[in-house]
Amino acid sequence: MQAIAQLEDFRQETRAWLEANCPASMRTPMVDAEVVWGGRKATFVNPESKIWLERMAEKGWTTPTWPTEYGGGGLSKEESIILSQEMARINARPPLNSFGISMLGPVLLESGTHEQKMEHIPKIVRGEIRWCQGYSEPGSGSDLASLNTKAVLDGDEYVINGSKVWTSYADKADWIFCLVRTDSEVPKHAGISFILFDMDTPGVTTKPIQLISGMSPFCETFFDNARAKASNLVGGLNNGWAIAKRLLQHERTMISGFGLAGSQGDRGGTTSTMDSVERAAMHYRGDTDKISDPGLRDEIAQFKIDSAAFALTSQRSLEESKQGQGPNATSSMLKNYGCELNKRRYELLLSSLGSQALGWEGEGFANDEIAVTREWLRSKANSIEGGTSEVQLNVIAKRVLGLPDMLSLVQK
């Protein structure tokens, strides 16, 4: 714990620096078009966002707690909290969105060699290289470890063949962190390695995936004799599964955050009628005092009650984990229930909006109506991505309730 006086000094300095360096437009709420992802093909719709990134990166404050040796801010935990507080005070935007920061960086710092860190971390800090994640494959689904993309050593390079799917923003990324099979003779978890390579490598191609809800950031990514330097293999040969699991923990935390937000009635801060299912139902039925369809009214009441009880459960889970009351067994439960609630919300919104929720585009439908339709379709993935609901229920049954695993009997 740092001395309080020292921290207070830090606060004052930080406040002054932010005051002097955060451009005016960077103190307004973020808009989608101005999010900065960095990378070789970085675009800055708002030129001040470039200035803001450069200034923050120079101090290492895009990654405040990372070591200064690799370009990070070198702040203590306490200092980084103060930095967040001071940024929040002036509504400063985050300078950089990056899978390099949220996913790759932490495992690289843990498991990378000094050379690997020196090569990659500073570019992540400065937003010079944009990363994407090569995990899922067309055949793998919930059973990630069954992946088939092969990497075969040839001199000091691996030759990579296969394909990945659900690689977010692969078409915009510069480098990929990728799980590959380096040994097919051993049990599936034991033959996987974690490797990094440039997306401009010959033999790498990407293709955006259109979802049932329309365009998406997801891509398919194909490797046709793509060559990666063996020195870019992280954590040792055939040790990729351990790295992957660490990294998945970061990803799951992110996604269950989405689920939570969605279930608490927060549709991302918009304030249209659609934010409240019951208001939408009354509006689209022309009701004034109560929802005139009694069956719908009962279903919405049940949904609202479940949502309220769920929000209380999220709160309780947080409080209990803070107090260290037992292991936090509830995360799979919260993920699953939150996703199901979000799906129910959209089913009820569709029932509430009637034919106005059945448009795809064009005249006759308001933007927020089309948004509901698209989000309804998109919500169907909530119980698939980041672990399907079936997998979550399995986890609850086995790890929380201690029920026996039949599959392990089959696999013996």
Next chain:
Amino acid sequence: MQAIAQLEDFRQETRAWLEANCPASMRTPMVDAEVVWGGRKATFVNPESKIWLERMAEKGWTTPTWPTEYGGGGLSKEESIILSQEMARINARPPLNSFGISMLGPVLLESGTHEQKMEHIPKIVRGEIRWCQGYSEPGSGSDLASLNTKAVLDGDEYVINGSKVWTSYADKADWIFCLVRTDSEVPKHAGISFILFDMDTPGVTTKPIQLISGMSPFCETFFDNARAKASNLVGGLNNGWAIAKRLLQHERTMISGFGLAGSQGDRGGTTSTMDSVERAAMHYRGDTDKISDPGLRDEIAQFKIDSAAFALTSQRSLEESKQGQGPNATSSMLKNYGCELNKRRYELLLSSLGSQALGWEGEGFANDEIAVTREWLRSKANSIEGGTSEVQLNVIAKRVLGLPDMLSLVQK
């Protein structure tokens, strides 16, 4: 096919005989107390029911199509249909209720020796011996073949040890047809035999089972060195599973009949308010034109719609099986859905009756209210007896939908 004239003669004779021999009180609707089960301890609350049984048994018409050699009626299929029609014409009661007739008799005729038939069939026909069924055991449940009751040969007798459960009317029966394990060294289905013995045998005791709904016809039955003649083993040593399966077909047909009736709104011919969930809901809420609880109204409407669609499906299934359109794959589905519908009916009745459905006995509750409460509790067994709903869903998944069986992988 018999000549029409010949059948017409038979009809006239039958009509005349019934007219002359069926006592007046036997032409009134059956009441529970007067059902005749026969047996050594037979009771005849109504003396005319004894006369009626004796007259019918003498003609073999308690079992119209069984061979005259063993005391049966020896009627052709066509003649037996005419007999039913003529009995129905004058509302004649069935003279005898008997597991001997509905279950044991058919397999004994198929698989018994001449001596076995001579010994047992005539007494079944005349209602002299009342039978019970010894199948389930406390440990066996859905996995009937795992039964543990042992029979060990000692001279010309088997010595039987173990216990049975869910033996209906074991405390009132004279003889039992019973599955026993005669070989423990072979796979479980291959070491079972089907044997008959007297319930008065020393070492046989019974204990009625009280259900959550109150008294029941079910018993536990215990065998403590009970001895059965080896000559009463039916179908050959260790061949009992084949016999059991044939017999279960009869039992399942009976139970799915109950399920069907229950789901079609027939609560056994009573005509109280309770026969219709929606009338009950209105009555107990004091409503006149519509059910004032809108959520309940919607649930009841959904239940009624499902019931209607289910009744149509039962009809369609019957018609299709008559026309031989494909195998009758629907029986497990009908059993399961019918039982679930019946359970839903009682849940809705409970919601409809409010606190009047929460009584157990005594003042303050009408008989038909208490009946609803008891039947609600009893209905919970619908999805357990005659194959649990889980087993039915497994059967649908594997036999109808052709999905693979994980358990067979485990058991390999």
Next chain:
Amino acid sequence: MSLVLSEDQQLLKDSAKAFVDQNAPVSVLRGLRDSKDDKGYDQNLWRQMLELGWAGMAIPEAYGGFEFGYGGLGVVLEESGRTLVSSPLIATVLLGASAINELGSEEQKSELLPQVVSGELLLALAIDEKPHHRPNRIETSAVKADEGYVLNGCKTFVLDGHVANKLIVVARTSGAIDDEEGISLFLVDADADGVSINRSWMVDSRNSAMLSLNDVKVGSDSLLGAEGNAYQGLTRVLDIGRIGVAAEMLGSMQQAFDITLDYLKQREQFGVLIGSFQGLQHRAAEMYSEIELCKSAVRAALFALDDTEKTDAQVAELASIAKAKLSEVATLVSNEAVQMHGGIGMTDEYDIGFYMKRARVASAFLGDALFHRDRYASLNGF
């Protein structure tokens, strides 16, 4: 009443299935969507359907039809539902022709029904005005003028509204907004002065339009049925529509289920076929059961339409049973189908998403499950 298909119906069903499988896979709908086709249906395919006599299936022989009944039209709709065929079958044949047949004068029937059979005439029924189906709530007005009526109002969710030659417009000639009395039907030429039609691009890629009527003048001969007294006939037409749409939904849900079942038998995870997981097996078994109930409900309702001994009230009850049940189960089956497919089910490239979209639009069309449960309860006095 039997619930088994007659031999003729079974033959028709088999040949419809063969035709659809060969000529109208889901890729046809996908192509229409991707090319933003003007009409939104494949004209060549429709011409072949006309040749097969599908447009005249339920039309009496007296008016050029084949008098095969709604039982016949139903199996055609069921099979075309299997591959989500987009065609004038619902708007023109099921709804439009039935409206003329049920409510029209001898002259109207003789003139118009043969044109439906031949394919010259495309129709559309314009009834809904708000996002929810409430057939008695009609604001569109028809005011008597010298030689006819003047129509004003707006309509929404008009299936095939943008390709129809004639619109069948439900309007109010008297009474308050919720009255059943005072409702009249009019045949309005799509190119009449004051008619403006805007195509709606729907989520299921089927064709729908919004319609506005500004001082549209029609002659008194355009009245379909009695002035102010068409509600009962309209109700029967709507019930025919609900039952036919339910038949189409039956085909779609069966196909979505079959596709899913195939997937469960092919897809491996953790070293086993996912179809061997009991959790999925039980859900599949429950879907199977619900689909069997749907099939019976659709058959009974279709056959009731052809049974002259059934009253309108009996048809109404069966229509609401079928539409309530099918709407509920279509949602269940299509949602489960996507979930069981996992990630691939979320991609536009794979067909299963089309089934989910269609299920939801069809569920809302002519009354969703909540509407029909409420109607069923009212019809049964509770």
Next chain:
Amino acid sequence: MSLVLSEDQQLLKDSAKAFVDQNAPVSVLRGLRDSKDDKGYDQNLWRQMLELGWAGMAIPEAYGGFEFGYGGLGVVLEESGRTLVSSPLIATVLLGASAINELGSEEQKSELLPQVVSGELLLALAIDEKPHHRPNRIETSAVKADEGYVLNGCKTFVLDGHVANKLIVVARTSGAIDDEEGISLFLVDADADGVSINRSWMVDSRNSAMLSLNDVKVGSDSLLGAEGNAYQGLTRVLDIGRIGVAAEMLGSMQQAFDITLDYLKQREQFGVLIGSFQGLQHRAAEMYSEIELCKSAVRAALFALDDTEKTDAQVAELASIAKAKLSEVATLVSNEAVQMHGGIGMTDEYDIGFYMKRARVASAFLGDALFHRDRYASLNGF
């Protein structure tokens, strides 16, 4: 507001659990039932509970209580729910004492509450008149007479009505049958002239009675709260009751679930533990999730009762959330518990059936899930 038990509450919970496990297994309730016990609760057990201070848990120190709040009473109810304890906790402590505490005059509180703490006084709240809970629909009349009031009417589902010394009767002093205005509460001696009490033998073997009042004369000092103006206070008392009953239901459902989970881990079928079947696993996981939500809803509602910053409206909303959710999940869990036990679950010999019976009675008491969903919607203006 925190949703975690305080250290004191946790200690209380642990000691309550230990006491109940040791002294009040389900066999106590079974014994009371089988012997048709006059009182329907175990007096020796009740005496021990009094010694532990359970009757004074939520009563202010000023009136002899321990001021441990509803959070404290809640954990006691939860633990006693685990073994289906039948005691005066609900009728006397939760409902009766709260009514006096919320509505009573200083004199009434000073006189009566210490008697509750010591166990001298047993109370019962008589509100329902029809099979369904509708707290504003009161027909029982209280007519002003010379020195007090004359009461006439019938009450049903009066928990502990047959053992109470004093009845708290909800009656109407003015207004129409559904009016909230005009409702008054009276303290009526159980042995007063004109009071007749008939015990109801309920399916869950807990104690309830029917009550009839024939020209029962009471003094004006028996009025609890203001004449004609008690509805708001009554509503808070009912909400306290709903929340406390929800806490008890929470304990029962947790226990039923635990028993079932144990069974899944012990029972073999087809050579494997039945708990290894994914179909049952997923259902168990869903029950677990629902129970977690129930726990949070109960905690939040209990703590809100002790939080002076919470308005009655906020308490009302939390009470309806808790009672709606608990009633729904109690039904789910207890039905599943019996089903998963198979045949043995249907036998009276095995305890699980007691949990199903209690779940259903508790669900109906003070408003079932449908009642509270409707109320929640009204409270939230939709």
